[in-house]
Amino acid sequence: MKINLLFPTPVFETCDDADFCNRKLLQDACLEISRRKEVINRTKNSFHRVNTSHLVSDSLHLNDEFLPLVSFIQKCSKSFLVSLGFPSWTLEITQMWTNVGEKGNFVYPHTHRGEAFMAGVFYVKCDERDGITFHNSQERMPPEVLNTLNYSTFYYDGMEGRLLLFRAETSHSTFPQEGDSRIVISFNLRLKEPV
Numbered sequence: 001m002k003i004n005l006l007f008p009t010p011v012f013e014t015c016d017d018a019d020f021c022n023r024k025l026l027q028d029a030c031l032e033i034s035r036r037k038e039v040i041n042r043t044k045n046s047f048h049r050v051n052t053s054h055l056v057s058d059s060l061h062l063n064d065e066f067l068p069l070v071s072f073i074q075k076c077s078k079s080f081l082v083s084l085g086f087p088s089w090t091l092e093i094t095q096m097w098t099n100v101g102e103k104g105n106f107v108y109p110h111t112h113r114g115e116a117f118m119a120g121v122f123y124v125k126c127d128e129r130d131g132i133t134f135h136n137s138q139e140r141m142p143p144e145v146l147n148t149l150n151y152s153t154f155y156y157d158g159m160e161g162r163l164l165l166f167r168a169e170t171s172h173s174t175f176p177q178e179g180d181s182r183i184v185i186s187f188n189l190r191l192k193e194p195v
């Protein structure tokens with residue numbers, strides 16, 4: 001007999017070690033956005049217990065300060081797309097926003113389903129205790145003994161400069177923030193057919 005493992009959940013991971021995206025510049029830009037009136041009013045949401053510019057100021061990819069990051073994302077997402085089996089297709093960023101968290105803030109498990117094919121997050125500033133958890137979408141009874149056949153969550157530590165890309169339907173969440181400051185940039189990408 002044998003037990004087969006079916007259906008992978010791919011997550012692309014890399015780090016901007018050279019800091020060519022300029023995290024200090026991104027940090028200042030994100031903090032400025034987080035202080036906007038529409039962003040402050042936006043925070044009263046049942047899924048985001050964090051200051052987020054999602055839906056109210058989410059075209060950051062069009063701002064000059066974000067262009068090096070946009071180029072980095074375009075290069076990485078294209079590489080991921082080829083690995084996923086779409087060598088002739090392209091991706092386009094449709095939304096980019098920032099979450100600026102304080103101690104105790106968190107985000108409930110959610111997906112980016114809808115128009116998006118791929119989603120991602122870039123860590124501008126964070127404590128290593130403030131990472132992200134990915135969830136298996138299948139409802140399962142918690143096992144008595146955890147092993148490689150039954151685990152249903154995967155946790156990444158917080159790491160400044162880290163970029164993660166994943167399919168838009170991949171569920172993810174954050175634990176209540178431990179560190180004083182956590183600034184991330186999230187985004188969605190749409191799949192474009194070859195012409």
Ligand SMILES: [Fe+2]
Nearest residue numbers: 110111172186
């Ligand atoms: Fe998300």
